[in-house]
Amino acid sequence: MAKDEHISMSVVRRLPRYYRFLYDLKENGIVRISSRELSQRMGLTASQIRQDLNCFGGFGQQGYGYIVEQLYTEIGHILGVDVLTPTILLGAGxxxxxxxxxxxxxQRGIRLISIFDNNPALIGQKIQDVEINPIEKLDEICTENKIEAAILCIPNEVASQVVERLIKLGVRGFWNFSHYDISYNHPGVLVENVHLGDSLMTLSYKLNENR
Amino acid sequence: MAKDEHISMSVVRRLPRYYRFLYDLKENGIVRISSRELSQRMGLTASQIRQDLNCFGGFGQQGYGYIVEQLYTEIGHILGVDVLTPTILLGAGxxxxxxxxxxxxxQRGIRLISIFDNNPALIGQKIQDVEINPIEKLDEICTENKIEAAILCIPNEVASQVVERLIKLGVRGFWNFSHYDISYNHPGVLVENVHLGDSLMTLSYKLNENR
Incomplete structure (x- = not known):
């Protein structure tokens, strides 16, 4: 499929959502779906959906709709789920x-190789078959496994120092649950931040607006 | 402060982020900041920041900048952190x-009243002083405490039924960690979804794009 060179991040950010909805449709045995039906299901306009999917060369056929399985596979491919990035997780709280x-x-393009923590009680335990290692093994494991991404579930106070060390070890992408501002301090690095508090405050706003 | 009647959700969604940055500035003893400095810190344009904050009647003074403490308090007020919504959490996994x-x-406008789980081993335990109760006590606790919001950390399979029950008990807002599509099934209800997988897939995309 011809891939548009300039896909905006706002389209990219909607793709995992398409992927999720298409997965559910697939699991429910639905073979094809029109952009109108998909739009109702997802709370988007049909033209928005057609526009989004056209960025990637278009999947649907006029008057026929999208083949669920095919669209699911293609979006997964675009999102990069076929290539598993060797990844570590820091902080087993x-x-x-x-x-x-x-x-x-x-299923999301990530191979979790190792978990790290500095709590001796956790070392050697496994979560879903992935071992928890002491932080002393960080350099060795990163180098040996060509680790490219890290998931940060560690406190703010240590994040700055850990990020610096990981970048030196070749990590170029972070899934960041800490509030340490990686992008500001390391402009070239790929980051997805998870700020759960922001989401909760948005709910507070809605609750308050509708009081 | 005069409050614009039609604040778009895209502005509202940026407010928790302002709030977070202003908190950090405040903690670091910074008293005032120009929109230019704030924009560099946050990776937005200065004009975006001025526009956003103007929606709420404007805070800054030309050539003087924003008073950090005041702006922080006002944004908190707009977000509704002064009014604590009685809330429960379901699922203590x-x-x-x-x-x-x-x-x-x-600090985010939520008062957590009770946690619920159906695992007998967890009942009676506390997390941060909030007790874990059996699901049998749901009706009683919701009614007594006028519960308005619920945090869903329960599996998809039970979410549909639980949501129905909670809405009948007066819950009008959900912070939803399950993949059950509340908005689609209950259009009037306030929902903030947390789809961690979407964020991880966006990172996968970026890692792949830069390979």
């Missing part, structure tokens, strides 16, 4: 545990 | 634990 337990990494 | 442990609810 509650959040690290929750993430390591629930994420279906391999 | 890893994710529920992580959320209950780390969220600073009262």
């Amino acid at each position: 509650n959040m690290g545990h929750a993430v390591a337990n629930h994420m279906d990494f391999e | 890893n994710m529920g634990h992580a959320v209950a442990n780390h969220m600073d609810f009262e």
